[in-house]
Amino acid sequence: MKEAIKSRLRAGAHEEALSLILRMGPANAIEDLEYACKALARIPAEVLAGRVPLRRKLAVLGGATTQFFVPLIRLFALRRGVHLEVYESDFGLYEQEIWSDSQALRAFAPDVIHFHLCSRNLSFSYNEIAAADRLDAEVSRFLRLYRAAGERFSCPVLADNFETDFERPNGGLDVMLAGSRNSLIRATNANLARNLPARVLLHDVEALSSKHGKLRWFDWRLYNAAKSAISFECQPYYADSLSAALASLFGKSKKCLVLDLDNTLWGGVIGDDGLGGIQLGAGQPAGEAFVAFQHYVKALKDRGVIIAIASKNEVENAWLPFREHPDMVLKETDISSCVANWEPKNVNLRTIAKQLNIGLDSFVFFDDNPAERDLVRSSLPEVTVLDVPEDPSLFVQCLDDAQLFDALSITEEDRRRGDYLQGNAARGQLEQTASSYDDYLAQLSMTAVVEPVLDTNIARITQLINKTNQFNLTTRRMTESEVRAFAADANAYTSSTRLTDKFGDNGLISVVFGRIDPADREILDLELWLMSCRVLKRGVEILDMEQVLAFCGKRGLRQVRGRYFPTAKNRLVENHYSSLGFRRIDADGEGTAWIYDVDTRLPLSHTIAILG
Amino acid sequence: MPDHRLELQDIIRDLFDDDEIQVTEKTMASDIRGWDSLNNVKLMVKIEKKFAIRFGAGEIVSLKNVGELLRLIEAKTRR
Numbered sequence: 001m002k003e004a005i006k007s008r009l010r011a012g013a014h015e016e017a018l019s020l021i022l023r024m025g026p027a028n029a030i031e032d033l034e035y036a037c038k039a040l041a042r043i044p045a046e047v048l049a050g051r052v053p054l055r056r057k058l059a060v061l062g063g064a065t066t067q068f069f070v071p072l073i074r075l076f077a078l079r080r081g082v083h084l085e086v087y088e089s090d091f092g093l094y095e096q097e098i099w100s101d102s103q104a105l106r107a108f109a110p111d112v113i114h115f116h117l118c119s120r121n122l123s124f125s126y127n128e129i130a131a132a133d134r135l136d137a138e139v140s141r142f143l144r145l146y147r148a149a150g151e152r153f154s155c156p157v158l159a160d161n162f163e164t165d166f167e168r169p170n171g172g173l174d175v176m177l178a179g180s181r182n183s184l185i186r187a188t189n190a191n192l193a194r195n196l197p198a199r200v201l202l203h204d205v206e207a208l209s210s211k212h213g214k215l216r217w218f219d220w221r222l223y224n225a226a227k228s229a230i231s232f233e234c235q236p237y238y239a240d241s242l243s244a245a246l247a248s249l250f251g252k253s254k255k256c257l258v259l260d261l262d263n264t265l266w267g268g269v270i271g272d273d274g275l276g277g278i279q280l281g282a283g284q285p286a287g288e289a290f291v292a293f294q295h296y297v298k299a300l301k302d303r304g305v306i307i308a309i310a311s312k313n314e315v316e317n318a319w320l321p322f323r324e325h326p327d328m329v330l331k332e333t334d335i336s337s338c339v340a341n342w343e344p345k346n347v348n349l350r351t352i353a354k355q356l357n358i359g360l361d362s363f364v365f366f367d368d369n370p371a372e373r374d375l376v377r378s379s380l381p382e383v384t385v386l387d388v389p390e391d392p393s394l395f396v397q398c399l400d401d402a403q404l405f406d407a408l409s410i411t412e413e414d415r416r417r418g419d420y421l422q423g424n425a426a427r428g429q430l431e432q433t434a435s436s437y438d439d440y441l442a443q444l445s446m447t448a449v450v451e452p453v454l455d456t457n458i459a460r461i462t463q464l465i466n467k468t469n470q471f472n473l474t475t476r477r478m479t480e481s482e483v484r485a486f487a488a489d490a491n492a493y494t495s496s497t498r499l500t501d502k503f504g505d506n507g508l509i510s511v512v513f514g515r516i517d518p519a520d521r522e523i524l525d526l527e528l529w530l531m532s533c534r535v536l537k538r539g540v541e542i543l544d545m546e547q548v549l550a551f552c553g554k555r556g557l558r559q560v561r562g563r564y565f566p567t568a569k570n571r572l573v574e575n576h577y578s579s580l581g582f583r584r585i586d587a588d589g590e591g592t593a594w595i596y597d598v599d600t601r602l603p604l605s606h607t608i609a610i611l612g
Numbered sequence: 613m614p615d616h617r618l619e620l621q622d623i624i625r626d627l628f629d630d631d632e633i634q635v636t637e638k639t640m641a642s643d644i645r646g647w648d649s650l651n652n653v654k655l656m657v658k659i660e661k662k663f664a665i666r667f668g669a670g671e672i673v674s675l676k677n678v679g680e681l682l683r684l685i686e687a688k689t690r691r
Contacts, residue, residue: 031626038629067650224669226653 001032005039014047019381022051022079025402026236033236037071040078052083056250059087059110059153061094063121064229072239073246080247081361091227094121098149105153112249113149114203114242115159118229122162124184131179138184139191147197156199158245161189163205163229166214201245201408208241209234241403248406254384255358257300257405258349260367261311261318261340265297265330266290267392271317271470271533271569281327289392294329296396301334304414305405306356309338310348310365312533314470314571336417342536342572344437345372346379364404368392369534370503375440438607441538445502446608448540450547453487453494460508461496464530469569471531473562473576478528491516493524493551497544499535499608509535512544514551514560522558524548529562529576539606545580546606552598559598565591580604616663616685620678623658627651637679663689 001020008017021036021043028036040048049055058073060066066088077084087108089097094115097105122138142159150157164182168174174182189206196202209217212234219231230238247253262269267279267286279287301307307330311318318340322332337355339348345367353360361382367373368388377385389398407414453461462480469475478486487494493514499506513528526548531540548560562577577594578584581603587593621635628646641647647655656672659665659681665688675681 035626035629065650068654221669222653222657225656226650228653232654232657 001028002035005036009039009042014043015051018043018047018051021075024075024079026076026240027401028236030232030236033072033075037075040071040075048078048083052078052081054081054250054252055083055085056111056246057087057108058084058246059089059105059108059113060116061089061097061113062116063092063094064116064118064223065091065227066116068226068228068232069230069235069239072236073242076236076240076243077246080243081252082243082247082250084246095145098145098152101152110153110155112155112246113153113157114246115146115149115157116229117160117162118205119162119165119181119185120223120229122185122188124181129179131184135184135187135191139188139195142188142192143195143197146200150197150199156201156249158201158203158242158249159192160203160205161192163209163214163217166218201249203242203245205238208237212237244403244406248408253406254305254364254404255362256306256308256336256352256356257297257364257366257399258308258310258352259297260369260372261309261313261321263368263392264366264388264395265294266321266325269533270320271313272467274469275320275325278321278325280321280325286392287327289395291327291329293392293395293399296399298329298334300405301330302415303410304407304417306336306358306417307334308352308356309335309340310345310352310367311338311340312342312345312536313340314569315340317569344375344440344537346376346437349376349380349383364402366395366399371444371501374444374503375437378440378443379437442607443502444538444607446538447500447611448543448608449498449611450495450543451498453483453496457496457508458483458487461511464508464511464532465528468530468532469567470533470572471536472567472570473529473573474527474565475567475570476528486513486515489515491518493548495544495547495551497540497547499538499540501538506532506535510540510544512548514548516555516557517561522556524552524557524560526560526562533572539608541576541580542602542604542606543608543610545602549598549602557598560596561585562594562596563587563591564594616682616689617678619662620659620682620685623662624655627655627658635678637677637682639678640676659685665689 001024005017005020008020017039021039024033024036060070070086070088074084074086087105087110089102089105094117096102124134124138146157146159162185164185168180168182170177170180174180177183193202217231217234218229222228222231259265267290268277270278280290281287282291297307309318318338319332321328322330322335337352339351341348349360349363349365353363359382360380363383365373365376365383365385366388373385373388376383384404386398386402388395451457458480462478462483465483466477486492493512495512496508497510498508510531511528512526514524514526517523517525529544552560562582564574564577566574574592580596581600582594582596585593585595617635621633624635624644625631625633628644628651633644641652652672656667660667663685665685667684671684675684
């Protein structure tokens with residue numbers, strides 16, 4: 001990362017450098033984060049102002065050393081949409097700044113005052129006597145300080161609560177003694193939380209330090225050397241948590257979570273696997289993970305986060321689990337907007353934004369497919385795209401860690417927001433982002449391997465033949481021996497395509513079978529054409545057609561004939577042959593028939609490199 | 613004997629974001645802009661990480677210049 005930013009800066013590509021800098025989160029390597037903070041100074045003011053116009057002033061009054069992490073707060077606040085100017089009081093003078101009505105602080109005129117504190121700022125000593133009195137005195141000291149800060153400087157106050165120690169001189173008794181240091185610290189936190197003056201918010205350092213582990217959070221050597229209450233390792237997490245609170249104070253929390261469906265809310269693909277085939281519910285690890293994730297999303301919805309869906313599915317399939325699966329936690333009524341079609345997702349996100357009448361910069365996109373995430377990230381930079389982990393068991397943490405939806409309070413209106421905004425699963429009329437979509441496809445660096453039926457792929461081919469329902473022209477099922485027999489025919493054409501892109505190997509994703517018509521030996525009948533929906537509209541359809549035409553050329557065939565047999569699930573491909581330039585012809589029986597003259601040039605192209 | 617001076621120079625150039633900094637045996641903290649006590653702590657942590665050594669609580673306080681720091685690093689890496 002560091003080298004990438006350095007090279008952009010050297011080349012004067014400030015906008016690109018800034019984009020890289022703003023992609024960094026607390027989980028990035030410390031060296032990269034430190035460099036990003038320094039690199040920010042090299043970004044021209046106009047570029048920064050253009051990217052993050054909202055400016056706010058933060059005063060940090062510390063009871064411990066603040067200089068190490070303040071640059072990180074600036075970095076993560078920028079990422080969340082707030083350009084902070086920061087004032088730091090001299091070390092340890094957090095009370096004096098307020099009570100002496102600091103001139104410097106007044107001149108700074110903060111928009112928010114943050115008290116950076118640690119448990120060493122509490123004067124509890126071990127083995128407290130008269131614990132209750134000490135507790136009241138300390139709680140009052142801080143409450144009065146926060147109230148005065150807010151009143152004197154007319155701004156909100158964000159105060160750290162206190163982390164418990166990991167050392168316990170009372171050993172096992174520690175938790176049972178009301179006067180032990182940790183018990184007093186816990187009681188202080190509880191008291192503060194219950195008695196906060198207006199416009200004073202608590203920043204839960206106790207929860208944060210517990211989450212990361214107190215042994216990692218507090219470094220005695222660092223505290224002794226520099227009076228830093230947080231280890232270098234954990235400072236980014238502290239800074240990010242603080243910037244989430246600041247972002248929500250300044251109206252920059254996200255408002256809408258846009259979810260994919262297949263392999264995001266349940267395991268598998270509803271259009272292909274059906275209600276009984278998707279993984280959702282108790283009994284299987286994957287099913288449990290998706291249920292847990294749905295519970296978390298539901299909790300977000302219940303406190304006012306808008307939930308929307310952008311899925312590559314037929315509309316009826318998209319709603320099917322919501323309506324009929326017994327283990328679905330999320331209901332139709334929880335979804336404020338659902339766009340289910342085969343359009344690119346950046347187009348659909350614009351539709352949702354228009355429907356809900358909120359800006360794209362308040363969107364969070366959560367999709368298991370890295371290619372979709374990349375498309376949205378590159379075409380809609382205002383949208384926050386989460387790096388979704390591969391294991392669904394980690395989905396909740398991914399969303400929770402990002403802390404994108406922090407609110408200052410939860411009102412009745414928040415609780416009811418989802419119902420108010422619930423709309424239809426409609427498609428909007430939108431500007432097509434055609435050129436950017438082609439660019440996107442080109443930079444996917446797709447490569448493909450095309451093979452006929454072989455011993456090495458016959459099992460997978462047979463599997464695809466029997467489970468693919470949506471992108472399937474004839475829905476003809478075959479057993480492995482039938483596939484083998486078909487391939488052995490000298491007049492048969494079999495092809496299977498494996499696709500790899502920059503995100504990895506997608507595996508075998510399409511199958512085309514044909515046979516030369518014994519009655520008219522110059523026509524190839526396509527008996528089978530199916531593809532995984534995951535790679536829809538990437539050009540594989542065109543690549544497969546090119547392969548068919550190449551075969552026809554080699555065997556001197558004049559025409560290609562295809563049939564479409566409609567089923568409940570494959571309406572997706574009713575225009576497949578038409579889109580490839582086939583002509584409709586009459587046919588007996590169900591469905592449609594199509595013909596293509598081999599010497600006609602295929603009007604379409606793709607950006608997939610064929611290997612081997 | 614491995615030249616730790618160059619590695620140390622890299623660390624210092626990195627920390628103070630200045631590829632022009634020249635570090636010699638005689639270099640002192642006061643020679644480099646921004647080398648205050650807090651950055652000194654940061655530097656020591658980076659040195660510990662890079663050379664896989666640990667400084668004891670009192671060891672750094674008495675160091676006068678880079679030369680003495682290098683001597684300390686060499687002593688610890690030799691073990």
